[in-house]
Amino acid sequence: MRALLLASALLVAAPAAAQDLSPAEASQVDKTVADALAATGVPSASIAIVRDGRIVYAKAYGKASETITKATPDLPYQIASISKQFTAAALLLLEDEGKLSLDDTVSKYLPGISGGDRITLRQLLSHTSGLRDYWPHDYSPANMAKPTTPQGIVDRWAKQPLDFQPGDQWQYSNTGYVVAGLIVEKVSGEPLLDFLRKRIFQPLGMTSVIDQDKAIGPKFPQGYKRFALGPVRVETPAAPGWLYAAGELSMTATDLAKWDIARINRTLLPADDWAAQETSIKLNDGKDTNYGLGVTIGTPDGRRMIEHSGEAVGFLSENIVFPDQKAAVVVLTNSWFGNATGTIARGIVRTVMPPPEAAGIEAAYAARARKLFDQLRAGTLDRSQLTEDANYYFDATAQADYKASLGPLGDPVTFTPTGGPVLRGGYVIRGYRIAYPDRVLRLSTFAEPGDNGRFEQYLISPGS
Numbered sequence: 001m002r003a004l005l006l007a008s009a010l011l012v013a014a015p016a017a018a019q020d021l022s023p024a025e026a027s028q029v030d031k032t033v034a035d036a037l038a039a040t041g042v043p044s045a046s047i048a049i050v051r052d053g054r055i056v057y058a059k060a061y062g063k064a065s066e067t068i069t070k071a072t073p074d075l076p077y078q079i080a081s082i083s084k085q086f087t088a089a090a091l092l093l094l095e096d097e098g099k100l101s102l103d104d105t106v107s108k109y110l111p112g113i114s115g116g117d118r119i120t121l122r123q124l125l126s127h128t129s130g131l132r133d134y135w136p137h138d139y140s141p142a143n144m145a146k147p148t149t150p151q152g153i154v155d156r157w158a159k160q161p162l163d164f165q166p167g168d169q170w171q172y173s174n175t176g177y178v179v180a181g182l183i184v185e186k187v188s189g190e191p192l193l194d195f196l197r198k199r200i201f202q203p204l205g206m207t208s209v210i211d212q213d214k215a216i217g218p219k220f221p222q223g224y225k226r227f228a229l230g231p232v233r234v235e236t237p238a239a240p241g242w243l244y245a246a247g248e249l250s251m252t253a254t255d256l257a258k259w260d261i262a263r264i265n266r267t268l269l270p271a272d273d274w275a276a277q278e279t280s281i282k283l284n285d286g287k288d289t290n291y292g293l294g295v296t297i298g299t300p301d302g303r304r305m306i307e308h309s310g311e312a313v314g315f316l317s318e319n320i321v322f323p324d325q326k327a328a329v330v331v332l333t334n335s336w337f338g339n340a341t342g343t344i345a346r347g348i349v350r351t352v353m354p355p356p357e358a359a360g361i362e363a364a365y366a367a368r369a370r371k372l373f374d375q376l377r378a379g380t381l382d383r384s385q386l387t388e389d390a391n392y393y394f395d396a397t398a399q400a401d402y403k404a405s406l407g408p409l410g411d412p413v414t415f416t417p418t419g420g421p422v423l424r425g426g427y428v429i430r431g432y433r434i435a436y437p438d439r440v441l442r443l444s445t446f447a448e449p450g451d452n453g454r455f456e457q458y459l460i461s462p463g464s
Contacts, residue, residue, distance in 0.1 A: 020056045024413045027437035032347030033061050040338030041232045043224050044071040048253035050328035053264050058254045065222030077221050077332035078212045079317045080247040080310030086196055087245040088125045088294035090184045092273040099187050109183045113158050119166045124176040125293040126281035130162035133173045140313045148241040153178045167284040174246035181245020206255040213240040215250035223314015226337040235314030253330040260321045260328035316341040370415050377406035387456045412436050427456050
């Protein structure tokens with residue numbers, strides 16, 4: 001269930017315009033998923049893409065289980081720790097009603113919790129409580145073969161000595177969320193899932209949501225495992241009761257995307273609740289945790305990103321929202337080996353997200369680099385844009401090879417920067433990623449300094 005954060009890896013992306021996916025974009029998304037599944041052996045993936053605040057693509061790939069040989073978008077996958085943001089939302093809604101405060105201490109609602117007279121509800125939700133995590137593993141330990149209850153988890157782990165004083169550190173703790181879920185139930189007077197269904201899932205039309213302990217059997221996706229590079233095998237689910245408020249939900253990628261749209265549009269919850277969830281919590285020493293209330297906060301390419309991933313027994317999931325761009329990507333898979341989930345998410349972001357606005361000279365150079373690319377594939381090179389050395393490099397053979405190999409490819413799906421400018425040898429180095437539905441090219445450029453510096457180097461090579 002622990003978060004598998006992608007923040008720094010989610011770099012710049014693709015065509016500007018909030019619209020349905022173009023055929024080229026859809027083809028690239030399909031290829032990204034198919035390649036990731038083939039490379040890792042992960043049996044299936046279900047995805048949803050939000051652009052301009054609406055779902056523009058939803059599709060499933062591969063084998064969902066031994067009895068469902070073709071995955072479909074209407075199948076609920078276990079989302080594990082992505083569930084945490086729903087638990088946090090439940091507490092925020094109860095605070096709106098004046099039934100509690102996130103600055104209340106745990107002991108006001110549950111007795112016997114270690115440090116309960118000092119741990120606040122906000123610290124439970126931000127992983128700064130000091131409560132020891134009951135499931136830090138990336139496998140299912142022996143105790144998870146036997147059923148448990150939320151109280152059983154609390155009795156065994158939440159009454160151990162604290163790992164640190166509340167607010168001193170950030171440390172992922174599923175235990176803290178189990179405690180939070182029990183508080184929701186005590187204050188609301190109803191089971192957590194019933195509260196969420198009534199207050200969140202039904203209003204948003206999220207009809208597929210089910211307790212993952214019940215999402216087991218021939219009608220549901222099956223989790224898979226792999227030992228090292230051995231065969232892909234069916235995973236044995238955890239016994240009932242182990243996920244609860246820390247990660248108990250199963251749903252379709254489309255239903256999770258509906259929640260993302262509510263976040264983007266600031267609907268369902270009051271706007272200040274969304275803001276509270278997305279505000280990074282600071283430690284006692286003032287250090288930023290980059291984690292809010294059930295979500296990670298980042299700006300990997302200068303754009304605000306709200307993210308969380310999930311790991312259940314045999315399942316991995318990723319949910320990424322760019323609120324300011326009104327975009328989101330959901331990826332659900334039925335394995336907990338390999339890096340398919342992250343690879344798919346990064347690939348989709350690169351393909352469908354509008355690129356951040358380039359400013360001044362960088363925007364101008366990106367436009368000039370693209371123009372030169374088009375000239376080379378058309379065989380109409382403007383040599384005034386090249387230095388003496390670059391003109392020497394682009395002799396008749398080089399020009400012919402560039403035209404012959406690039407011309408048939410047509411217009412690329414994306415042409416995006418791959419990092420900021422770097423100085424070397426008196427030139428400014430810039431890189432670009434050029435993506436087609438069936439391949440990726442890399443462009444390395446060196447240019448003279450200044451607003452209209454000529455290109456000293458312009459090299460195209462195969463990439464990834």
